[in-house]
Amino acid sequence: MSEPAADDLTVGDEIDVEVGPVAHGGHCVARHEGRVLFVRHTLPGERVRVRITEGGPGDRFLRADAVTVTEASEHRVDVRCPVAGPGGCGGCDFQHVATGHQRDLKAGVVAEQLQRLAGLERQVVVEPLDDADGLRYRTRVEFAVADGKVGLRRHRSHDIVPLTGCPIAVPGIDEALTETLAETAQAKGALAGIAALDVVVPSAEEDTVVVEVPADAPTPPITVTERVATPAGERVMGVDARGFWQVHRDAPRAFVEAVLVAADVQEGERVLDLYCGVGLFSGPLAEAVGPDGQLVAVESDRRAVDHLRDNLGATPQALVVPGRVDDLFGIARKGPKGSKGGRNGRGRSRGRTARSDLLPPSADVVVIDPPRTGAGREIVTALTSLRPRRLVYVACDPAALARDTAYLADLGFEMTGLRAFDAFPMTHHVECVATFEAKGAAPAP
Numbered sequence: 001m002s003e004p005a006a007d008d009l010t011v012g013d014e015i016d017v018e019v020g021p022v023a024h025g026g027h028c029v030a031r032h033e034g035r036v037l038f039v040r041h042t043l044p045g046e047r048v049r050v051r052i053t054e055g056g057p058g059d060r061f062l063r064a065d066a067v068t069v070t071e072a073s074e075h076r077v078d079v080r081c082p083v084a085g086p087g088g089c090g091g092c093d094f095q096h097v098a099t100g101h102q103r104d105l106k107a108g109v110v111a112e113q114l115q116r117l118a119g120l121e122r123q124v125v126v127e128p129l130d131d132a133d134g135l136r137y138r139t140r141v142e143f144a145v146a147d148g149k150v151g152l153r154r155h156r157s158h159d160i161v162p163l164t165g166c167p168i169a170v171p172g173i174d175e176a177l178t179e180t181l182a183e184t185a186q187a188k189g190a191l192a193g194i195a196a197l198d199v200v201v202p203s204a205e206e207d208t209v210v211v212e213v214p215a216d217a218p219t220p221p222i223t224v225t226e227r228v229a230t231p232a233g234e235r236v237m238g239v240d241a242r243g244f245w246q247v248h249r250d251a252p253r254a255f256v257e258a259v260l261v262a263a264d265v266q267e268g269e270r271v272l273d274l275y276c277g278v279g280l281f282s283g284p285l286a287e288a289v290g291p292d293g294q295l296v297a298v299e300s301d302r303r304a305v306d307h308l309r310d311n312l313g314a315t316p317q318a319l320v321v322p323g324r325v326d327d328l329f330g331i332a333r334k335g336p337k338g339s340k341g342g343r344n345g346r347g348r349s350r351g352r353t354a355r356s357d358l359l360p361p362s363a364d365v366v367v368i369d370p371p372r373t374g375a376g377r378e379i380v381t382a383l384t385s386l387r388p389r390r391l392v393y394v395a396c397d398p399a400a401l402a403r404d405t406a407y408l409a410d411l412g413f414e415m416t417g418l419r420a421f422d423a424f425p426m427t428h429h430v431e432c433v434a435t436f437e438a439k440g441a442a443p444a445p
């Protein structure tokens with residue numbers, strides 16, 4: 001049977017391709033008569049039959065799933081989840097890849113993003129957070145609920161793949177889900193009006209928490225207690241069950257240690273911890289500056305700020321500044337996607353006034369841990385105007401990190417340290433901790 005011409009390819013068509021390099025986003029790049037395909041469930045060097053899942057004539061690229069492997073990579077393994085595969089759950093991209101090689105793929109993506117977006121050549125190693133096999137590490141999973149189904153979403157879809165557990169979640173999550181499903185099966189209409197079940201297994205010796213997330217109302221606050229081993233001893237922290245907390249069981253400990261080493265804070269210094277959440281880094285940084293220093297912690301989410309205040313309660317050198325980093329620096333927020341922004345085309349202000357008087361005029365060290373979109377040119381410009389001796393950037397998206405690395409280079413700050421962590425095994429996600437210093441400064445550890 002003849003294969004469709006590249007220009008005519010459309011959803012449902014199948015063709016044979018040779019798979020090229022891995023790309024950011026959990027897929028590999030393949031070409032068919034010059035047309036680019038982003039293919040999931042495959043590996044570089046494989047020959048596979050793919051089925052087109054998105055795109056058609058005229059589109060810049062197509063998305064596809066590998067449905068038959070004709071020549072397998074040496075790094076391919078059997079998937080460890082019954083719903084990981086074409087048409088299945090969208091949560092894991094790399095279930096079919098040996099865990100050590102997953103890290104190599106992620107290292108390649110971080111290096112490629114830095115090279116392409118920041119012109120930076122850098123050898124990257126992705127470090128494991130534990131010596132497990134990439135399973136049973138997640139302490140939080142939000143299961144979607146709709147039409148009587150409970151599960152996880154298909155890739156790029158609102159459809160739910162019904163599940164009774166998830167092999168990357170800690171066992172307590174499966175147990176709680178099974179129990180909840182058994183209870184709701186007995187009670188008619190039990191999940192009516194519920195959009196999600198958020199299951200949390202806190203690290204403290206507490207019960208697993210199952211939060212029923214209402215479809216049309218805010219979720220009431222529920223505090224869970226987390227314990228984090230830091231170089232200065234264990235910290236006990238409160239966090240909202242649905243608030244931001246690192247999902248890998250070992251990530252809080254590893255990231256605190258990495259940030260402390262990268263920041264190399266001295267007693268008496270002033271440190272800014274921006275996008276600080278409930279203060280995972282703020283507490284240890286406040287301890288490091290000591291009573292003669294100052295730690296300024298900035299966070300916009302109200303519930304997180306309440307926990308932040310409690311978590312930093314015993315540290316007088318810590319100052320909590322509630323608010324958005326962009327507002328505090330007097331930077332106009334961006335308008336809706338696609339809008340050209342205000343009159344100068346640099347974003348549409350939503351009537352916020354600058355509150356830069358709440359932030360100090362200078363800082364010795366700045367730590368930032370922004371959301372996936374990164375900080376952006378204007379915020380990194382504001383940060384460098386504080387003349388920090390070091391800027392530590394915790395990044396969950398290597399593309400955003402690479403873009404901000406390029407802005408920082410324009411402002412005279414170079415990357416002097418980079419660590420990458422496999423905080424999300426089986427998925428394409430990777431967490432980086434990068435150190436930047438003004439050009440000419442001594443290299444970071």
Ligand SMILES: C[S@@+](CC[C@H](N)C(=O)[O-])C[C@H]1O[C@@H](n2cnc3c(N)ncnc32)[C@H](O)[C@@H]1O
Pocket residue numbers: 244245246274275276277278279280281298299300301304323324325326369370371
């Ligand atoms: C990736 S989390 C990091 C939190 C913390 N560093 C941790 O590891 O637990 C990012 C945090 O930034 C907050 N955030 C998002 N946008 C913000 C903004 N514009 N200004 C201040 N905080 C923001 C979110 O509420 C969230 O707590």
